[in-house]
Amino acid sequence: MAVIGYEDIVRVPKALLHDHLDGGLRPGTVVELAEAVGHPLPTTDPDELGRWFVAAADSGSLERYLETFAHTVAVMQTVEGLHRVAAECALDLAHDGVVYAEVRFAPEQHLERGLSLDEVVEAVLAGFAEGSAAAAAAGRPIRIGTLLTAMRHAARSQEIAELAVRHRDVGVVGFDIAGAEAGFPPTRHLDAFEYLQRENFHFTIHAGEAFGLPSIWQAIQWCGADRLGHGVRIVDDITTGAEPVLGRLAAYVRDKRIPLELCPSSNVQTGAAPSIVEHPIGLLRDLRFRVTVNTDNRLMSGTSMSREMALLVEAFGYGYAELQWFTINAMKSAFIPFDERLAIINEVIKPAYAKLLS
Numbered sequence: 001m002a003v004i005g006y007e008d009i010v011r012v013p014k015a016l017l018h019d020h021l022d023g024g025l026r027p028g029t030v031v032e033l034a035e036a037v038g039h040p041l042p043t044t045d046p047d048e049l050g051r052w053f054v055a056a057a058d059s060g061s062l063e064r065y066l067e068t069f070a071h072t073v074a075v076m077q078t079v080e081g082l083h084r085v086a087a088e089c090a091l092d093l094a095h096d097g098v099v100y101a102e103v104r105f106a107p108e109q110h111l112e113r114g115l116s117l118d119e120v121v122e123a124v125l126a127g128f129a130e131g132s133a134a135a136a137a138a139g140r141p142i143r144i145g146t147l148l149t150a151m152r153h154a155a156r157s158q159e160i161a162e163l164a165v166r167h168r169d170v171g172v173v174g175f176d177i178a179g180a181e182a183g184f185p186p187t188r189h190l191d192a193f194e195y196l197q198r199e200n201f202h203f204t205i206h207a208g209e210a211f212g213l214p215s216i217w218q219a220i221q222w223c224g225a226d227r228l229g230h231g232v233r234i235v236d237d238i239t240t241g242a243e244p245v246l247g248r249l250a251a252y253v254r255d256k257r258i259p260l261e262l263c264p265s266s267n268v269q270t271g272a273a274p275s276i277v278e279h280p281i282g283l284l285r286d287l288r289f290r291v292t293v294n295t296d297n298r299l300m301s302g303t304s305m306s307r308e309m310a311l312l313v314e315a316f317g318y319g320y321a322e323l324q325w326f327t328i329n330a331m332k333s334a335f336i337p338f339d340e341r342l343a344i345i346n347e348v349i350k351p352a353y354a355k356l357l358s
Ligand SMILES: O=c1[nH]cnc2c1ncn2[C@H]1C[C@H](O)[C@@H](CO)O1
Pocket: 020, 021, 022, 023, 062, 066, 069, 073, 104, 105, 106, 109, 149, 178, 179, 180, 206, 209, 266, 296, 297
């Protein structure tokens, strides 16, 4: 079969579960919003700024990678800023051929200019609605679900979990914790996770990125996470040799079909993986874990959903069959209701791939 080109990948429907709103701004938007609110940037040239984000995030450490968010969060403190960033996010994903996306952000980081938590969420939801409507009008329909993130070093997770549940019928489909992982185990937020379980709500946890198996174990066995944000370090529980041997935790994750939200480029930048070619996604796919492909932070990685897939096509020789498998895995693992997931799989994803695979 002919090698799949970048434009071919843009055309196929894709599903994205792990994308940060404050990690996906257009560089030009950062420049304009920063000027409007008087926030100083390393440079005001959009192309240079785009390169600055990628270079600064290319640090080999999650903590240093996260420092770059100071500039995006600073320009997302007003209703106008939040609305614009969310609308552009929907448009950019749709034009990249993403048909379903879950986009997350941490409302508690957007209160510096006096907005309330509810006002922050409402501004973002309105932005997604506007961007999605514009994308549909341009012939690029996209469905966006919002995840609310609590910062793991802070102490507002219960409040954010309640905020998420309060907006469950108007677009918020899940909850997450993010931020520096080492020293901030998921069990710090056990109350919030137990509350969400009592509410029959969905959540994922950033775990197994900058810290290893104990973090993944806590996320699943103590906190009850539906999915793992990254989870890439599950490979620490797999002994490779002629026949790979799974430890108890890795076997549990695979047996229970717990989705892994893998983010290849982000992992290389933070040092969680040495390179794309050596990224554990190759092994995890071969072992049939429920692997999904994600962007994490498009601005900090200078990437897109199509680019992440193109990198995997190049590194591992994947074809349309593998791309469809990743996409259906993601759609099966989404936090929207089952019938809606099924409709996207059967009416959008499978017909598009059927044409290419026939
Ligand atoms: O990959 C990540 N790991 C941990 N935290 C992250 C990652 N990407 C973004 N974040 C943080 C920084 C953002 O400000 C926050 C909410 O989106 O989540």
